[in-house]
Amino acid sequence: MKIALVGLGRTGRIVAEYLLEQDALAMVLCKPNSLSANSDLGELLNIKPTGIMLETTAHLEKKLFHKKPDVLIDFSSHHFLKENIHTLAKCGVNVVTAVTEYDRAEIEKFKALADKGNIGIVMAPNITYGVNVLMLMAEIAAEILGDYDFDVFEEHHKYKKDRPSGTAMKIANKIRNGLATQKEIPEHVVRAGGIVGKHKVSICGEFDKLEISHESFSRVAFAQGAYKAAQFIAGKTGFYEMSDIFDSERRQRRQHAVMHPKTIELEKEDPA
Numbered sequence: 450m451k452i453a454l455v456g457l458g459r460t461g462r463i464v465a466e467y468l469l470e471q472d473a474l475a476m477v478l479c480k481p482n483s484l485s486a487n488s489d490l491g492e493l494l495n496i497k498p499t500g501i502m503l504e505t506t507a508h509l510e511k512k513l514f515h516k517k518p519d520v521l522i523d524f525s526s527h528h529f530l531k532e533n534i535h536t537l538a539k540c541g542v543n544v545v546t547a548v549t550e551y552d553r554a555e556i557e558k559f560k561a562l563a564d565k566g567n568i569g570i571v572m573a574p575n576i577t578y579g580v581n582v583l584m585l586m587a588e589i590a591a592e593i594l595g596d597y598d599f600d601v602f603e604e605h606h607k608y609k610k611d612r613p614s615g616t617a618m619k620i621a622n623k624i625r626n627g628l629a630t631q632k633e634i635p636e637h638v639v640r641a642g643g644i645v646g647k648h649k650v651s652i653c654g655e656f657d658k659l660e661i662s663h664e665s666f667s668r669v670a671f672a673q674g675a676y677k678a679a680q681f682i683a684g685k686t687g688f689y690e691m692s693d694i695f696d697s698e699r700r701q702r703r704q705h706a707v708m709h710p711k712t713i714e715l716e717k718e719d720p721a
């Protein structure tokens with residue numbers, strides 16, 4: 450699978466290194482006015498030359514036809530996809546976008562295009578596996594502990610523009626889904642220093658309290674999630690979220706367990 454990457458900021462650089470290790474990176478894109486345009490990616494990452502030159506997003510269609518990536522991973526800003534979604538669809542390049550700044554209208558536009566079968570998109574404002582498990586657990590807790598008070602806390606570095614984070618809002622939605630009655634779910638935000646990302650759900654009753662938390666302490670966690678999503682979306686059309694990828698993996702694991710019950714029995718008896 451050949452991957453193009455757009456956005457070489459705090460996160461994109463780590464993603465680029467990770468994709469180089471996977472031997473999956475075919476193309477990197479930067480803004481038309483970027484000072485790094487036409488330099489080797491290795492120079493930007495302070496590693497040996499990679500042979501991959503930074504290309505601007507100008508004349509994107511021609512560049513995509515030439516390099517033919519299967520999937521583009523987007524860690525830039527909401528401007529990129531808004532301006533280039535039709536070009537990507539035309540060139541048959543699917544998208545994993547980790548960008549968190551889209552408004553509802555933008556998301557609806559991308560979804561409509563993907564639902565028509567023109568392109569495959571993974572919309573992933575919450576790209577790590579761990580935080581998706583947290584969401585699942587929060588929804589289950591809301592189903593069972595409906596009379597408890599739920600609060601969502603999130604902490605990120607001081608440069609993060611959106612507040613609360615897309616993930617915090619999604620966690621709150623999951624809790625609302627799980628609850629039988631409507632209830633306010635306060636969201637508490639900290640923007641400080643270099644915090645990579647932390648989300649916590651506090652579930653407080655009269656006599657006891659439960660907390661579920663997730664912390665990313667390396668941006669490699671984002672790179673791993675993005676690569677998984679790229680592997681999933683390659684060759685597909687339609688609109689997906691990270692939870693669809695996990696659900697599909699869980700279904701496959703369950704099917705495997707049903708079809709191979711003896712193997713699992715043996716593994717339990719003899720872990721070696």
Ligand SMILES: NC(=O)c1ccc[n+]([C@@H]2O[C@H](COP(=O)([O-])OP(=O)(O)OC[C@H]3O[C@@H](n4cnc5c(N)ncnc54)[C@H](OP(=O)(O)O)[C@@H]3O)[C@@H](O)[C@H]2O)c1
Pocket residue numbers: 455456457458459460461478479480483506523524525526527528529547548549550573574575576577671
């Ligand atoms: N889903 C997740 O779990 C997750 C995790 C981490 C980050 N994110 C999201 O990923 C995005 C980037 O985060 P970051 O912290 O890495 O930000 P950042 O350090 O500001 O980096 C953004 C990069 O994208 C480039 N860029 C912006 N608009 C562009 C465009 N239209 N075309 C091409 N390149 C463009 C910027 O170029 P210039 O420097 O030249 O402006 C910069 O290199 C944010 O939306 C953030 O919330 C999501």
